[in-house]
Amino acid sequence: MAPDDSEPNEGSEAYPLSPEFVAQVGEALEAGDAAAVLALVEPLHEADIADLIGLISPEERPKLIAALGPVFNPEVLSELDETVRAEVLETAKPAELAAAVSQLDTDDAVDILEDLDEDKRQEVLDVLSAEERTAVEEGLSYPEESAGRLMRRGLVAVPQFWTVGQTIDHLRESDDLPDDFHEIFVVDPRYHPVGAIPLNRIMRAKRPVAVADIMETEPDLIPATMDQEEVAHIFKQYNLLSAPVVDGSGRLVGVITVDDVVDVIQEEAEEDILRLAGVSDVGLNESVRDVSKTRLLWLSVNLCTAVLASWVISLFDVTIEKLVALAVLMPIVASMGGNAGHQTMTVAVRALATRELMPANALRVVKREVLVGLINGLLLALIIGVVAGVWFSSPLLGFVLGWALVINFFVAGLCGVLIPIGLQRLGVDPAVASSVFLTTVTDVVGFFSFLGLAAWILL
Numbered sequence: 291m292a293p294d295d296s297e298p299n300e301g302s303e304a305y306p307l308s309p310e311f312v313a314q315v316g317e318a319l320e321a322g323d324a325a326a327v328l329a330l331v332e333p334l335h336e337a338d339i340a341d342l343i344g345l346i347s348p349e350e351r352p353k354l355i356a357a358l359g360p361v362f363n364p365e366v367l368s369e370l371d372e373t374v375r376a377e378v379l380e381t382a383k384p385a386e387l388a389a390a391v392s393q394l395d396t397d398d399a400v401d402i403l404e405d406l407d408e409d410k411r412q413e414v415l416d417v418l419s420a421e422e423r424t425a426v427e428e429g430l431s432y433p434e435e436s437a438g439r440l441m442r443r444g445l446v447a448v449p450q451f452w453t454v455g456q457t458i459d460h461l462r463e464s465d466d467l468p469d470d471f472h473e474i475f476v477v478d479p480r481y482h483p484v485g486a487i488p489l490n491r492i493m494r495a496k497r498p499v500a501v502a503d504i505m506e507t508e509p510d511l512i513p514a515t516m517d518q519e520e521v522a523h524i525f526k527q528y529n530l531l532s533a534p535v536v537d538g539s540g541r542l543v544g545v546i547t548v549d550d551v552v553d554v555i556q557e558e559a560e561e562d563i564l565r566l567a568g569v570s571d572v573g574l575n576e577s578v579r580d581v582s583k584t585r586l587l588w589l590s591v592n593l594c595t596a597v598l599a600s601w602v603i604s605l606f607d608v609t610i611e612k613l614v615a616l617a618v619l620m621p622i623v624a625s626m627g628g629n630a631g632h633q634t635m636t637v638a639v640r641a642l643a644t645r646e647l648m649p650a651n652a653l654r655v656v657k658r659e660v661l662v663g664l665i666n667g668l669l670l671a672l673i674i675g676v677v678a679g680v681w682f683s684s685p686l687l688g689f690v691l692g693w694a695l696v697i698n699f700f701v702a703g704l705c706g707v708l709i710p711i712g713l714q715r716l717g718v719d720p721a722v723a724s725s726v727f728l729t730t731v732t733d734v735v736g737f738f739s740f741l742g743l744a745a746w747i748l749l
Contacts, residue, residue, distance in 0.1 A: 306338055312345050319350045319357070327357035340369035343378070352381060364390035368398035376405050384410065388417035391426070395442040395468075397550060400429035404439075428543075437521050438514035440554065441535040441544030444468030447475045448501060450484060455497030472531040475542060476505045483509055483534045483542045511536050512546060518554045523645060525551045558643070595726060599624070599733035606741035609749060615682045616744055619691055622674060624736035627698030630666060631728045634659045634706025639721050642714055656707045663703025667696040690747055694740035701735045702728075 311330070318326040331339060331354065339358075343351050343366070355362060355378065367375060367390060379387065379402070387406075391399040391414065403411050403426060415423050425443050432438025445468060448457050457474060461467065474492060476485035485505030495504050510528055512521055512535045524530065525548060535544040603610075603620070610616050638655070641647035647655055671692035679688025709727050710720035 306334060307341055307345065312342065315342065315354070316346060316350065319346070319353045322353075324357040327354060328359075328361070331358060332361055336363050336365040337369045339363070339366045340371075340374075344371050344374045348377065351378065364393045365398070367402050368394060372405065375402070379406060379410075384413035385417055387414045392418060392422050395444060396425050396429050396544070397440055397442045399426050400439055404430060404434070432514055435518045436514065437512045437516045437518065437535050437546060438544070440518050440521065440550050441512075441514070441546050442468070442550075443544050444471075445475060445534070445542070445545040446471055446473075447477045447481070447483075447542060450476045450478060450500075450502045450505075452501050453497060454492060454495045454499045454501060454504070457492060457501055458497070470547070471545070472547065473545075474501075475509070475534050475545075476501055477542055480540075481542050482540045483511060483536065485509060486534065488531075509534055511540075514538075514543060519558050519643075521546060522551050522554045522558065526555070527645075595730040595733070598730060599737060602734050602737045603741070606737075606745060609741055609745040612749055613687075613744065615678075615684070615687060616741060619678060619687075620737060620740060623691065623694045623698055623740045624733045626670065626695060627702045627732040627736045628729055630663060630699050631702030631706040631732045632725070634663070634703050635710060635724050635728050638707045638710040639724060642710055642720055647711070652707075652711060656704065659703040659707050660700060661703075663699040663701075663706075664696065667699025670699070671695040684748075686748055687744075690743045691740065694736065694743055697739040698732060698736040702732050705731045 315327060315330050318330060331342065334342065343354060346354065351374070367378070370378065382390075387402075387410075391402060394402070399422075403414060406414065415426065418426065429439060429441075429443075446461070448460065452460075471489075473486045473488055475483050476487065478484050485502070485507050486509040487501060487505045491504055510524060510530060510533045512524070512533050514535050514537050521533075525533070525546075530548065532545055532547045534542050535546055537543045606616075638647060638659075641655070674695060675688035675692030677688070678691045679685040682688075705728055709731070710724045713720040713723055713727075
């Protein structure tokens with residue numbers, strides 16, 4: 291039986307892929323019972339089927355797709371994790387892929403074909419109709435992660451001299467309208483968009499009214515070469531449901547809708563989170579070799595910065611030998627400063643990504659974070675200073691530890707903002723490199739200030 295929506299599943303009631311359901315599908319696949327598999331899986335949404343394919347083992351995936359047979363919806367391919375999709379596409383025949391691609395919107399078709407190697411992609415394109423092939427090849431001609439790759443060609447455009455009545459009649463009589471659309475675009479004779487009309491406005495207007503009288507005259511035009519992250523920012527900034535895409539000459543070539551932008555926002559957010567940790571955007575289905583390779587680079591950089599911090603400690607080896615308590619307390623200064631710096635850095639990287647942190651307000655943000663660092667540093671220094679003084683029966687040692695902590699918190703607040711800003715101005719993604727540089731600064735400053743003050747005051 292298919293999962294019962296009336297019964298709560300583990301996690302979310304709206305999400306049907308409970309562990310029990312996945313186990314049921316696995317048992318049916320292992321038993322070779324295609325009818326049972328079909329009965330379980332067919333009622334699921336395409337996105338849930340894609341998740342299910344990712345959850346089961348690689349050996350079971352071809353069996354599941356074969357069991358679905360002619361009822362397999364090509365939309366599932368566009369919902370698959372990229373690694374899983376590449377695996378599925380590798381075993382599919384060009385004719386099967388062409389049949390699937392022809393049922394998809396242009397943006398989804400392009401997304402699938404760009405994952406194929408060049409020879410297999412060409413085989414699929416050769417099977418497509420001339421019209422479909424032209425649309426897909428045009429999409430593939432745009433840079434990766436651009437508006438041209440994100441857009442769909444299916445849209446509704448009408449001339450500005452039409453009336454509402456003519457527009458409604460066109461919508462009723464046309465056989466090739468897109469399945470979903472939110473706006474009707476108004477174009478001039480050169481097919482340049484000059485306005486847009488929301489569907490609700492069309493439905494409320496009288497038939498004799500000219501579309502030019504009710505259209506929004508300044509549509510938010512998206513150049514086809516614009517980066518998808520910039521597109522997502524425009525949609526968020528102006529609360530758009532859709533936006534026309536134009537080529538270099540200003541001609542209308544496609545439309546981007548909010549459902550595509552939601553995917554971009556999620557992808558960019560996940561990418562930034564992973565980069566902050568020094569890892570690349572690899573899914574759970576990647577091989578051990580690939581994951582290890584992507585993480586090794588920044589671990590190697592971290593190793594070099596750790597050696598630098600160790601070298602700073604070695605400058606004070608005589609001081610540490612005379613006062614062993616310093617070795618016990620050193621990690622407190624470095625780790626606390628590092629944590630404070632990462633709090634600031636995370637806020638700064640997010641603010642840069644969302645355009646909240648700009649040159650106009652950068653100085654104010656830097657001042658705020660420095661003050662926050664100083665306040666938190668002073669409060670924590672008072673606590674840890676007293677603890678260290680009592681612990682080692684040395685008020686001066688507590689004083690040194692406290693001031694070292696204040697210094698490191700000040701530097702952490704300052705550099706937590708300046709490092710991401712500086713990297714962005716140098717053309718380096720701050721989400722990738724900020725963490726490594728900030729850790730180096732807080733470690734070096736923390737050790738140097740603590741051991742330097744100790745050598746000056748205590749010895």
